[in-house]
Amino acid sequence: MGYHTYPVERADALEDPGRYRYCSREELLTMLDPTDDDRVADLGSGTGFYADDVAPFVDTLYAVDVQQAMHDRYREKGTPDAVEFITAEVSSLPFDDDHLDGAYSTMTHHEYAAPVNGTDADADAGDGALAELARVLRPGARLVTVDWSADGSGESGPPLAERYDLDEATAQLEAAGFEIETASDRPETIAIVATR
Template identity: 65%
Template sequence: MGFHTFPTERAEALRDPSRYRFCSREELLESLPTGPETIVADLGSGTGFYTDDVAPFVGTLYAVDVQDEMHEFYREHGVPDGVELVTAEVASLPFDDGELDGAFSTMTHHEYASDDSFEELARVIGPGGRLVTVDWSRDGDGESGPSLDERFSLDDATDQLEAAGFTAESTRQRPETFHLVARR
């Protein structure tokens, strides 16, 4: 992934419920396709914090992370049924064309943002599928998350996805983060 990856020695911090102040389970679920046959990927799944929240509402959830150590941490806490751990970069996903009904990333867009990644997401998310992105905003105050120079603005992220063939359905700028739902 891009600028950096989260330090694995701080993995426990990714399971902190105070993260819901940036994106609640309900906000994420209302934006994603759900159902017993639905296939979704969590991009930059880390310790599975949000993966655990989404898994009961979809048929298959791929927890994608570039760091094997994060998957090991997740295994120690228990991986729910229907979740498959995938070690891969977003720019090189091991999925068939159009295999995914949707994907989401929470606080990781800035780590994988590249033309190759966006093209890969356009390849693996089927027509009509949704990509939900919640990330640290360049327009935030920088008190939480990565430094401002590692972040993207909501407009930048929207432009990146639209250049790859997505259409922005919903955008929300918040004090420290943005929420973007794009349809393939």
């Protein structure tokens, strides 16, 4: 991550149940399709809003966030036993090749993927994040991406200029070696299931 991070001083907003209107617990679990022995990463876990939903269905849930302060907030509210904290950029994950059985990001793809109008160095870092995900996900593993759409109204979430549309996001994933299983454009968000 690193191009844009969620302000820690607004972390309480990450616990708002209204977030489910953009991606429900059931939708996320259906797209991810985890098993109880899976090792799964929540990319940009923040305060653990969605990690709490996925952790009961997996062996290990890696809460990955670049901000240690977000991990501290998550610890304060209490964490499921399956959760392990990883403070790292998505472009530099501390996992062996093929370590993960799945990964997901909810409203954070725009934080670690290559910026639309960024510099060449930013684009390389974004490309590196997706290549890193391809490295740490085992063959056949699912990567679920739900993020704000560049075609949305911009009333919620980050500015439109920081977002990707469905075609851009799927092209980024395909360029990193992922196969797109499903991709949908919704009123404010995009949802993509890709496999390694």
